[in-house]
Amino acid sequence: MLKNSKHFSCYSPPFQTRRNSFPKSRREILLEYVKNVQPEFMELFVVGAMRQTVTNMIGTLPPQFFAVTLTPVAENLAQLMYSIMMTGYMFQNAQYRLELQQGLEQPAALPDVQDKKDAPDYAPGTQKNVSGEVIRWNNVSGPERIDAKKYIELLEAEIEELNNQVGRKSSGGQNELL
Template identity: 70%
Template structure:
């Protein structure tokens, strides 16, 4: 768990903690003792759902990072009116001449000075958007992205789970519950405290997130026809 917190993006860790807190509640354990009682069948469904949520978070993170990369490449159109109080709008563009930009492949390239200023302005605007996005108080970018998705797009975040993923998640649930008989699942009672359940759900969310990492790595190995590596990826490691 500590390794995951260190390596995973902060927004992922915060999203998981916020999700678990919303499920369990936020009563301070030093003042309130909350016990949770349910049958094994219900707990198994909850555990599987939480692992799939972690899987979904990883997929959402992939898409969000791709979207942000595309936004960075496609810089916004330059605006004539700059929000800078020290200068009158447009006065800094009343220049003539050319500037030289060095292309790493083709060498020096000439560019109109006004066009170059507009290019720099567009880069500044993009940086401002990034700073605003990252410094927004009380908002988690990953959760906001997930909430903005249409129902079908949200469903697509878990539809990519293959048979191996589903099998692995079910194996985790069976091993943790130590009950596999369907009849026993309906009557076996499980009781735990809210903090213990919260820790379990958080850990299972990390497991689901890591399973998606492993699935992507195995898919890449199959595509590249490289020998499989059986060692598990550390949680939160970028692929």
């Protein structure tokens, strides 16, 4: 972001638009700081910076010596509050995206397929004393009736296939299903 910024330097005159407007050592220090700063600590930094900005705009006269009264123009105050709210939403959204990204980078805690086969919660095929029919929706022909035992067998076969897919994907070291 700094590489493409032409007017970033507050130390150079406004007519100077070269990429290397900072002396090399300051630029390197700033880039090193941006690369190494921990995003988790930026929230407190941002709150402090916004507090300091508002304090500087309002004034910092000591209250024990001065009685400061502010009379803002309603439109200007509304614009200031809107700007502060939007900045807060932007930083909150950035923090949320960072937490979400960090959460997605962690490996998913999926149950081990082998452990489930060794000690299943139920024995496949034991629900055979079920009677009746199940109505399921077919996208082409509409509702169709199927025997409950056959439907259980279809569901068990589908579960087995999904467990095999998860086993294949997780053995590759990645979880592309999620």
